[in-house]
Amino acid sequence: MLDYVDDLRPGLGIHVGGSRRPSEDAAAFRVVDPATGNLITLVADGSAADARSAVDAAAAAFPGWAGTAPRARSEVLHQAFELMLAEIDELAALIAWENGKSLSDARAEVRYAAEFFRWFAEEAVRPDGAYGVSPAGGSRTVVTSRPVGVAALVTPWNFPAAMATRKIGPALAAGCTVVLKPAAETPLTALAVARILDQAGAPAGVVNVVPTSRPADVVTTWLEDPRVRKLSFTGSTGVGKHLLAQAADRVVNSSMELGGNAPFVVAADADIEAAVAGAMIAKFRNGGQACTAANRFYVHEAVHDVFVAAFGAAVEALAVGPGLDAGTAVGPMISDRAVRTITGLVDDALAAGATVAHRSAAPADAGHFYPPTVLVDVPADAPLLREEIFGPVAPVVTWRDEDELLRQVNDTEHGLAAYVFSGDLRWALKLAERIDAGMVGVNRGVVSDPAAPFGGVRESGLGREGAREGIRAFCETQYFSVDWAD
CATH class of the missing domain: 3.40.605.10 (Aldehyde Dehydrogenase; Chain A, domain 1)
Known part of the structure; x- marks a missing residue:
């Protein structure tokens, strides 16, 4: 090299x-x-x-x-x-x-x-x-x-x-x-x-x-x-x-x-295995350091526990280490400043009542590493739901009412990407049409494609x-x- x-x-x-x-x-x-x-x-x-x-x-x-x-x-x-x-x-x-x-x-x-x-x-x-x-x-x-x-x-x-x-x-x-x-x-x-x-x-x-x-x-x-x-x-x-x-x-x-500040919506009828696979890509590709990264997870109350358990198990299995190591799944953050920013957002959420449900191991002796983390019981007004995390942290919020879900999903000045997982394609597309985002992944965790128009709305x-x-x-x-x- x-x-x-x-x-x-x-x-x-x-x-x-x-x-x-x-x-x-x-x-x-x-x-x-x-x-x-x-x-x-x-x-x-x-x-x-x-x-x-x-x-x-x-x-x-x-x-x-x-x-x-x-x-x-x-x-x-x-x-x-x-x-x-x-x-x-x-x-x-x-x-x-x-x-x-x-x-x-x-x-x-x-x-x-x-x-x-x-x-x-x-x-x-x-x-x-x-x-x-x-x-x-x-x-x-x-x-x-x-x-x-x-x-x-x-x-x-x-x-x-x-x-x-x-x-x-x-x-x-x-x-x-x-x-x-x-x-x-x-x-x-x-x-x-x-x-x-x-x-x-x-x-x-x-x-x-x-x-x-x-x-x-x-x-x-x-x-x-x-x-x-x-x-x-x-x-x-x-x-x-x-x-x-x-x-x-x-x-x-x-x-x-x-x-971006991409929402990731999981409906009650979603294929949980597919939703978890999509979430792993949408959240942890490049360690979450992507403008299209899923930033906030809205999971229907009927499947919340099942999704969090399966998602958390996949997160705990992630190998964190230097990017050049063959077995690494998630590398370091780009800088120490990035780690401090992520840490501050998570600490604020924890102080407000959120809890760490799942977390992988990460090197602690050198480099700019942050462990992939799943948070639950995240308050609706937590800063990490409103700010771009740009790191491997997945805050999960429970939802039950569609109108309230949309209010929370669209309560941001950003509008780049969003993700919707549902077994009902018609419902998923109707919801996608009401989301203020330039791109929506429906039952998939990737929206980027050279043949598709990439970009967002609002700020x-x-x-x-x-x-x-x-x-x-x-x-x-x-x-x-x-x-x-x-």
Whole structure:
């Protein structure tokens, strides 16, 4: 793994114009293993000057890439898909090392990330347009689209490969060039993805990456540059609001995928075995560090005890340890700060009357670990029901009345994902229609799919990623009014 990291040349991590170099001010920042706290490597620390250089390269490459035939753009993305899968073992180990997630989760992420390249390779060659007669006659209307321009992409640490490809794929398919700022916790995966795109044939300047521990300097530089016409951000709601305010100054086209507070509803007629299997995925994938993670469990009183017992047994069986260990199911949290936040939310709930029903073991001597935990008797006003836990804690609330259930489910400013398990599909879909969320998993614990529109409502974001909507987010509509007089 060290050889793979060394080959990425992280000290020359400013990836601009098809070449790698140190930062303008020769600064570097530490990337550490969250399982041990040990240093992995030093990465070039991008500055405002590096951010401007990245835009210079992207702007210079834009006319040529926008004018490239869609089939040629498609072939670059398809080759990137093939190359990612060829490196799945190395990429999974890299993600497990710098992010901490288990190897099984990391391998699943690489496959998911690669699928965005394949999906948008296919979308790149499907033109979106229209032709028709104007209502008044005398002219014809031709509607087409064109790439919006240089796109600034800002991605989080929790899915360092998939969040990058989910944005890069549609941007390149549309004909945009990109400048990417990965999270400081996980920059190495972004550098690996950039190298793969170079190997796939992306021309110099089409994909530029600026790792940094100074995100405000880099992103503000991009948002103030008139050549940057698109912002795509995935991260917290608070940061997203700040970036939207900055983007408003120049009316920058913006897409936002922000925080979540997903409810997980179990009906009285649910298949308990299926519900538990779905809950384990929805809650503990990546240790609960996902915006789509089930955050609060609403279990009907008729099956509450049975569900909690089965769910708790599965939780207690989870192996917690370093992500790189073959037997690990749940790795460390990303930082000590994350552990403190989770601990505070749980302690508040316990003080208010909640109890720990089930808990697994977790290493206590090193790393940022928190044991997967199931809580019961959780008060309805507990902060951990209203805040995004972003960790392996499952608070369970009993419900009996559907209207009261919906009131609690929708009592949040977020609206990204939700999950409903029921033996009555009609009832489940009717309930799903009344839940204020952009995505609802019905009898399954996964909602993410490159072929489906990913995104939320309320303060969970603006716009959609994936599906056809994903490429439209990087396009501007243009129409031609053509004289057709006799």
